[in-house]
Amino acid sequence: MKLTLKIWRQNSPKEKGAFKTYILDDASQDMTFLEMLDALNEKLIAENEDPVAFDHDCREGICGSCGMIINGRPHGPGKEITTCQLNMKAFKDGDTIVIEPWRAKPFPVIKDLIVDRSAFDKIMEAGGFINTDVGSAPEANTYPIKTHKAEEAFEAASCIGCGACVAACKNSSAMLFVAAKVSQYALLPQGKVESLQRAWNMIMKMDELGFGSCTNTGACEAECPKGISLAHIARLNNEFIKSGFNKLFADKH
Amino acid sequence: MSNFFVSSIGKKFVMSVTGMFLILFLIVHLTVNSMIIIDDTGALFNKAAHFMATNPIIKIIEPILAIGVILHILFASLITLQNQLKRDINYPGLRRYKKYDTCASTNWQSRNMYILGTVILTFLVIHLINFFWKIRYTGSPLLEQPTILSSEIKNVYALVTTRFTTWWYVLIYVIGAVALGLHLYHGVWSAFQTLGWSNRKWRKILNVIGVIISVILGGGFAFIPLFVFIKSII
Ligand code: HEM
Ligand code: SF4
Ligand code: FES
Numbered sequence: 001m002k003l004t005l006k007i008w009r010q011n012s013p014k015e016k017g018a019f020k021t022y023i024l025d026d027a028s029q030d031m032t033f034l035e036m037l038d039a040l041n042e043k044l045i046a047e048n049e050d051p052v053a054f055d056h057d058c059r060e061g062i063c064g065s066c067g068m069i070i071n072g073r074p075h076g077p078g079k080e081i082t083t084c085q086l087n088m089k090a091f092k093d094g095d096t097i098v099i100e101p102w103r104a105k106p107f108p109v110i111k112d113l114i115v116d117r118s119a120f121d122k123i124m125e126a127g128g129f130i131n132t133d134v135g136s137a138p139e140a141n142t143y144p145i146k147t148h149k150a151e152e153a154f155e156a157a158s159c160i161g162c163g164a165c166v167a168a169c170k171n172s173s174a175m176l177f178v179a180a181k182v183s184q185y186a187l188l189p190q191g192k193v194e195s196l197q198r199a200w201n202m203i204m205k206m207d208e209l210g211f212g213s214c215t216n217t218g219a220c221e222a223e224c225p226k227g228i229s230l231a232h233i234a235r236l237n238n239e240f241i242k243s244g245f246n247k248l249f250a251d252k253h
Numbered sequence: 254m255s256n257f258f259v260s261s262i263g264k265k266f267v268m269s270v271t272g273m274f275l276i277l278f279l280i281v282h283l284t285v286n287s288m289i290i291i292d293d294t295g296a297l298f299n300k301a302a303h304f305m306a307t308n309p310i311i312k313i314i315e316p317i318l319a320i321g322v323i324l325h326i327l328f329a330s331l332i333t334l335q336n337q338l339k340r341d342i343n344y345p346g347l348r349r350y351k352k353y354d355t356c357a358s359t360n361w362q363s364r365n366m367y368i369l370g371t372v373i374l375t376f377l378v379i380h381l382i383n384f385f386w387k388i389r390y391t392g393s394p395l396l397e398q399p400t401i402l403s404s405e406i407k408n409v410y411a412l413v414t415t416r417f418t419t420w421w422y423v424l425i426y427v428i429g430a431v432a433l434g435l436h437l438y439h440g441v442w443s444a445f446q447t448l449g450w451s452n453r454k455w456r457k458i459l460n461v462i463g464v465i466i467s468v469i470l471g472g473g474f475a476f477i478p479l480f481v482f483i484k485s486i487i
Binding site for chain 2: 006010016017019072073098107109170172173175203204210211212214215217218222229230233236237238239240241244
């Protein structure tokens with residue numbers, strides 16, 4: 001099938017970028033979206049042009065590196081999938097596809113569709129861990145945990161750190177990401193102990209790095225490839241507010 | 254702790270608490286206003302208005318309310334402005350290719366809380382100048398019209414029902430009320446979510462409560478002026 005591709009080209013973080021239009025004649029509905037971009041790049045290389053830079057690694061929806069905005073939606077059309085899981089069956093002959101990088105101040109464009117998501121790593125360094133020696137895998141029944149709590153924590157832990165939530169948000173807020181990380185620990189006995197301080201540290205870091213605040217609009221939840229729920233943001237809010245009140249009234253940290 | 258009110262969640266905490274307080278006030282306010290409809294001699298409404306103007310508890314709540322409104326507007330402006338500055342510096346203004354520069358997956362109200370708030374604020378100023386200011390400070394001959402009650406009670410009913418015989422004045426009220434309804438359509442559940450008082454189950458319940466409150470308050474404040482106006486022309 002024949003496609004018109006409008007792709008954001010930007011050489012470096014400092015330079016100004018612009019959309020460039022490409023025609024791809026021999027795309028097939030059997031391709032994945034990334035294979036289609038591979039085909040375009042082969043064509044560009046053959047024509048001695050600079051191929052489109054895009055990030056990818058696992059190509060099976062677990063590494064979170066393949067983020068891009070396709071026709072206005074992070075990870076493109078389709079529910080709960082990453083770009084690498086997007087199939088060209090979602091498009092038809094003659095379609096125009098607009099492809100852009102994540103757009104948020106804390107995610108500067110490195111080149112074309114690749115953005116620098118190391119801000120997420122900095123948030124993780126601020127609190128996305130537990131301070132105990134985990135040692136080797138413990139005996140499974142040492143800590144009794146209610147099923148619904150285990151499931152909720154598991155959903156939170158399925159966040160792949162792709163950044164679609166930030167890209168979807170009108171405020172460039174990283175609340176869904178931070179909420180997933182805070183929730184993942186807050187519900188389990190090993191993580192609970194430091195939960196309030198973790199929420200505090202991670203949010204303070206998120207603010208410092210230039211992410212916006214949450215308007216409870218829900219664009220993040222709608223675009224998250226892992227279906228992380230806004231319920232986790234409620235938990236994060238609760239932990240953070242408790243942490244703030246502890247600091248004020250209980251002289252605790 | 255001072256950091257708390259600078260943090261993104263801390264600022265939203267203030268929005269949420271002040272917003273909830275304003276909703277409680279509006280419920281009381283609407284209850285008092287409904288007397289206009291219930292009793293067309295105006296006695297009930299005049300008594301209620303007198304009670305609200307003289308009750309010591311209301312005297313205490315009044316400044317808290319004023320501070321609440323100011324904080325709500327102040328933090329709303331701060332949050333909205335700061336959030337707009339978080340976009341890509343190389344692509345200012347838009348978030349994505351212009352044809353797609355909206356989030357189709359979200360509702361309009363939640364994306365336009367500040368615009369709705371500004372409409373409410375404009376309405377509020379007009380409303381305060383025409384009623385609160387006159388009743389409290391400048392006075393009006395309508396307020397002195399005799400009532401069947403004691404002479405100390407001002408005839409607020411006469412002032413209100415006379416004002417609502419002008420069609421464009423009624424229109425301003427309807428616009429203000431609709432904006433309020435839309436603001437709360439998102440605002441009610443959002444306020445609970447901000448405090449962390451929500452989860453998968455309560456989100457659905459809170460959304461329903463939010464719709465009910467927004468319809469009652471938005472619809473109620475639009476209905477009363479319309480009712481008075483229609484009664485005056487038939
Ligand atoms: C008297 C009427 C008002 C009531 C009852 C009210 C109520 C609320 C409530 C309950 C919320 C939700 C808080 C949250 O998300 O946690 C809210 C949010 C908001 N309000 Fe109001 N409000 C009123 C007037 C205003 C005014 C006059 C403005 C501004 C000029 C305003 C601007 C906003 C904004 C921008 C938000 C969203 C903040 C955010 O999520 O980032 N509101 N309001
Ligand atoms: S919360 Fe969802 S959208 Fe956000 S980084 Fe995690 S997986 Fe991606
Ligand atoms: S390439 Fe790993 S999630 Fe898409």
